Amino acid sequence: MSANGKAFDRALFARVMGSVRPYRRVFWTTFALTIFLSFTAVVRPILMGWMIDDHALKGDATGLLYLTLAVIGLLVLETVLQFHQGYWTSWLGQTVTLDLRKRLFAHVVKLRMRFFDRTPIGTLVTRVISDLETIEDIFSQGLLSILGDILKLVVVVVVMFVVNWKLALLSMAPIPILLWATNIFKNSIQRSFQDVRTQVARLNAFVQEHIQGMTIVRSFARGEQEFRRFERINREHRKAHIRSVLAYSIFFPVVEILSAISLAFLVWWGVQDVLSGIASFGDIVAYILFIHMLFRPIRQLADRFNVLQMGMVGSERVFKLLDTKEVIEDRGDRTMGILQGSIRLEGLWFAYGGEEWVLKDIDLDVRAGEMVALVGATGSGKTSIINVLSRAYEFQRGKVTLDGIDIRSYRSEDVRRSVSVVLQDVFLFSDTVHNNITLNDPAISRSRVEAAARSIGAHDFIMKLPDGYDTEVRERGGILSVGQRQLLAFIRAMVHRPRILVLDEATSSVDSTSEQLITEATAKMTKGRTSIVIAHRLSTVQNADRIVVLDKGRILEQGDHQTLLARNGAYKRLYDLQFR
Numbered sequence: 001m002s003a004n005g006k007a008f009d010r011a012l013f014a015r016v017m018g019s020v021r022p023y024r025r026v027f028w029t030t031f032a033l034t035i036f037l038s039f040t041a042v043v044r045p046i047l048m049g050w051m052i053d054d055h056a057l058k059g060d061a062t063g064l065l066y067l068t069l070a071v072i073g074l075l076v077l078e079t080v081l082q083f084h085q086g087y088w089t090s091w092l093g094q095t096v097t098l099d100l101r102k103r104l105f106a107h108v109v110k111l112r113m114r115f116f117d118r119t120p121i122g123t124l125v126t127r128v129i130s131d132l133e134t135i136e137d138i139f140s141q142g143l144l145s146i147l148g149d150i151l152k153l154v155v156v157v158v159v160m161f162v163v164n165w166k167l168a169l170l171s172m173a174p175i176p177i178l179l180w181a182t183n184i185f186k187n188s189i190q191r192s193f194q195d196v197r198t199q200v201a202r203l204n205a206f207v208q209e210h211i212q213g214m215t216i217v218r219s220f221a222r223g224e225q226e227f228r229r230f231e232r233i234n235r236e237h238r239k240a241h242i243r244s245v246l247a248y249s250i251f252f253p254v255v256e257i258l259s260a261i262s263l264a265f266l267v268w269w270g271v272q273d274v275l276s277g278i279a280s281f282g283d284i285v286a287y288i289l290f291i292h293m294l295f296r297p298i299r300q301l302a303d304r305f306n307v308l309q310m311g312m313v314g315s316e317r318v319f320k321l322l323d324t325k326e327v328i329e330d331r332g333d334r335t336m337g338i339l340q341g342s343i344r345l346e347g348l349w350f351a352y353g354g355e356e357w358v359l360k361d362i363d364l365d366v367r368a369g370e371m372v373a374l375v376g377a378t379g380s381g382k383t384s385i386i387n388v389l390s391r392a393y394e395f396q397r398g399k400v401t402l403d404g405i406d407i408r409s410y411r412s413e414d415v416r417r418s419v420s421v422v423l424q425d426v427f428l429f430s431d432t433v434h435n436n437i438t439l440n441d442p443a444i445s446r447s448r449v450e451a452a453a454r455s456i457g458a459h460d461f462i463m464k465l466p467d468g469y470d471t472e473v474r475e476r477g478g479i480l481s482v483g484q485r486q487l488l489a490f491i492r493a494m495v496h497r498p499r500i501l502v503l504d505e506a507t508s509s510v511d512s513t514s515e516q517l518i519t520e521a522t523a524k525m526t527k528g529r530t531s532i533v534i535a536h537r538l539s540t541v542q543n544a545d546r547i548v549v550l551d552k553g554r555i556l557e558q559g560d561h562q563t564l565l566a567r568n569g570a571y572k573r574l575y576d577l578q579f580r
Contacts, residue, residue: 020096033085034085034151041155045289097135108128142308160290189244190306195240202233203234206229255295271284339500342402359553360554370545373547375547382504384553390419426486428488430472432472433462433473434446437488439492449469503531503535538574
């Protein structure tokens with residue numbers, strides 16, 4: 001059942017099928033093959049009956065040979081057609097999944113940061129990978145397979161009644177019981193699969209979180225307690241799987257028993273008809289094959305309906321994410337030329353949600369080439385100013401201009417290329433040093449990277465790595481120290497040649513040696529550029545052209561270091577707290 005409570009959502013199904021439109025020729029070809037195979041399946045039992053009655057029992061070796069060759073030819077044809085039908089349905093499913101995954105990822109990267117703040121990353125990973133796989137199953141194992149099985153059942157039943165309605169009724173006597181058992185199995189396995197997915201999600205979340213937090217687990221000697229929690233979650237995961245296995249273990253033997261009962265009825269009554277001349281021995285053989293063709297699709301339909309239903313649930317989640325409107329509207333059409341770097345915030349109000357204002361009526365002028373430091377207690381609004389300036393978040397009131405032009409009139413991509421941000425928590429990808437610096441931009445050459453590294457004093461430590469600039473830094477830069485990762489972030493910002501540079505507490509979590517290197521790098525990078533520096537350590541911003549003191553989203557005072565000390569205000573209190 002879908003999330004909206006419908007067993008089958010036609011609108012959602014139509015939307016899924018809309019993804020097939022570019023490949024409709026492949027879809028209709030596989031659909032035609034499915035129909036053709038459903039009809040050819042009933043030909044073999046009829047031919048087998050003819051072989052026995054009209055040729056084998058009459059000693060017609062020539063006719064028997066021809067019919068045998070016809071059956072072999074039909075088998076070869078079915079094999080070839082089944083290969084193509086299976087291949088193209090899988091190709092169709094994988095291709096639709098590829099298109100949707102590209103479309104979904106392109107949408108995700110455009111979402112505003114506020115969406116990521118309140119959406120678990122694991123949920124997004126599930127949408128982009130696991131839920132899309134269930135959509136692939138709709139085509140490869142669900143829709144066309146169900147249509148083929150249902151059509152085959154209809155054709156087999158019609159042919160059985162046309163050939164001999166009495167034998168058909170005997171053969172199908174256990175079918176009502178089978179349909180009842182199939183419905184129970186379908187509902188049971190659906191609940192079991194839902195439980196399994198829930199427990200898998202819990203298990204994945206627990207393992208991922210505790211591996212990342214292994215330092216805390218060991219530091220506080222929580223290994224044994226956390227293992228017991230893991231054991232409980234793992235036990236529930238096992239129970240969920242066992243419930244699904246139990247459903248299969250009951251259903252499949254029931255199908256085999258009912259199939260055997262159907263055969264027993266056929267043989268018991270059919271032999272009497274053969275002896276009385278009402279039916280032939282070939283009819284009995286044909287109906288034995290028909291029985292196998294009846295019970296196998298019915299047994300498979302329960303599984304395939306679950307596959308289809310799970311695919312619909314997955315597609316609902318995927319399309320819900322695609323319909324998310326958490327995107328900063330890029331209405332700007334102005335191309336940014338050579339930016340001088342002057343910034344003006346005028347009457348700026350900003351909130352991450354509702355009207356819980358983080359910035360309140362901010363007025364700030366930053367001249368081109370000026371270095372401005374933002375200081376204040378945690379939560380004062382320093383980082384929020386950067387988020388607004390880099391277009392990571394949309395502001396609600398006021399105006400932001402670059403070189404006197406409204407920031408919203410520029411294309412967002414141009415703004416982000418002109419504003420480079422070095423964050424406190426540096427993120428590195430599982431890639432080489434060079435690729436982490438260039439972010440795989442082919443326009444940035446190796447010589448340009450090395451020149452930037454030399455200018456800030458990082459070239460020597462990079463060359464000491466096993467493969468220099470081609471060293472794989474592993475997940476989140478695991479082989480590097482905090483200071484080294486920070487230096488790579490400086491090089492990354494420098495090679496992109498921004499006109500506005502933002503340093504968000506870049507030295508707050510590094511050792512004194514790394515801090516010295518970063519301080520020297522900061523001096524070189526900020527020279528000739530408009531720079532905004534956020535820092536808790538006031539020692540790192542004393543040389544700034546201007547220091548802006550923020551508190552609870554408002555500007556309290558601003559000026560250079562000596563002027564603010566002489567004013568004996570908020571900055572002086574912060575200074576005294578750190579140095580006295």
